[in-house]
Amino acid sequence: MAHNELDPKQPLDSKAWEAINEFSLWLHAQHELADIQRGSLEHIKDIIPHRISMFDLVTMGKDGQTDYIDPISTTMDQAELDAYYQRYAAMDYTTWSFDLHAVNVYRDLDLVDVDRRDQTPIFREWMQPQGVYFGCSATLAAHGTPLGTVTLFREREAGDFTGFEMHILKELARHLSLRLGELYPRGFVVQARNISPIAALAEQVGINPREMEILQLMADGYTNKQMAESLFISESTVKKHVNAVYRKLGVSNRMGLVARLRDT
Numbered sequence: 001m002a003h004n005e006l007d008p009k010q011p012l013d014s015k016a017w018e019a020i021n022e023f024s025l026w027l028h029a030q031h032e033l034a035d036i037q038r039g040s041l042e043h044i045k046d047i048i049p050h051r052i053s054m055f056d057l058v059t060m061g062k063d064g065q066t067d068y069i070d071p072i073s074t075t076m077d078q079a080e081l082d083a084y085y086q087r088y089a090a091m092d093y094t095t096w097s098f099d100l101h102a103v104n105v106y107r108d109l110d111l112v113d114v115d116r117r118d119q120t121p122i123f124r125e126w127m128q129p130q131g132v133y134f135g136c137s138a139t140l141a142a143h144g145t146p147l148g149t150v151t152l153f154r155e156r157e158a159g160d161f162t163g164f165e166m167h168i169l170k171e172l173a174r175h176l177s178l179r180l181g182e183l184y185p186r187g188f189v190v191q192a193r194n195i196s197p198i199a200a201l202a203e204q205v206g207i208n209p210r211e212m213e214i215l216q217l218m219a220d221g222y223t224n225k226q227m228a229e230s231l232f233i234s235e236s237t238v239k240k241h242v243n244a245v246y247r248k249l250g251v252s253n254r255m256g257l258v259a260r261l262r263d264t
Contacts, residue, residue: 016168019047024175031183031233033057033210037072040150040176045075047172048165050152051132052076054084057188057209058100058146066100068149069188070208080130088122100139100146103177105170107161108135127153134160138173142181147188150176183232184209198261205248214241218254219261 012020023043030036037055044053056071068089073081089095097111098104108117117123127133133156140147150173152161161169188209198219202212217227224242228235251257 012164012167012171016047016164020168020171020175023047023172027175027179030179031237033070033183033208034072036176036179037070038074040172041072041074044150044152044169044172048152048161048168049158050075050154050161051158052080052130053150053152054081055148055150056085057148058140059188060100060146066095066146076130080126084122084126088126091120092122093117093120094135094137098137098139098149100149101141101144103139103141103170103173105138105166105173106136107166108137109160131155134158136161136166136169138169138176140173140177140180142177142185145181145187147177147180147184184213188212201249201261207245207248211241211245211248214238215245218242218245218257 023040026039026043027036030039041053041055052073052075054071054073054076056068059067059069068085071081071085093112093116094106094108097106127135130153132153135151135153137149137151139149150169152169154161198215202215207215213231214227217230222230224235224238228238231238246252246257249257249260251260
């Protein structure tokens, strides 16, 4: 089967632009990260047919090491999602070709020969059992800061993702990158990794990226009102995240938080 050409200049029709615009309107009304991840996958499913998908976040350490965190899927079992990130992500034949610092889209078979791909553990042990053959990904970034990836897979009978579909995916990725860049202008946890004791504590107790931003701002002395203004969210949303941070750290107020951080 001839492989579809990936032409980023291939024009989109009015139906595609309508779907992209509807996605953008929905997206820019969202503030919660998990809602953005989950809702984006649901919207993309309606626009670009596929069987399974996942949406992770990306952090870059000072040493340049990439970490994929907080993955979400609406189409696969948690066990399969966990298996990918715990075992197969490190051997994924596509990740070595990604430029995570820019918005782009890739099809798996544009990056690796199909015969070689079909012999890889990730294909034989993870993709085949789930009935998928073709894959594609979008990298999300803002101002050179990596933010995440969205990955889609479909069965062999459906054919590979077309250039038209990849053009749509890139437009969706641009909107996602813009929104995530607005909500997280410094990226996910990157700034906290410069304060390694706090980062280690946050990872230990399961603090998520938004809570990490709240924690760092609290450590810097921000009030709830100042945090709301800085993060463009309501004070009630800030309070919800503050309470979640308190609960995970086992403290009940800011004095307890300061003492807990002092002990790290």
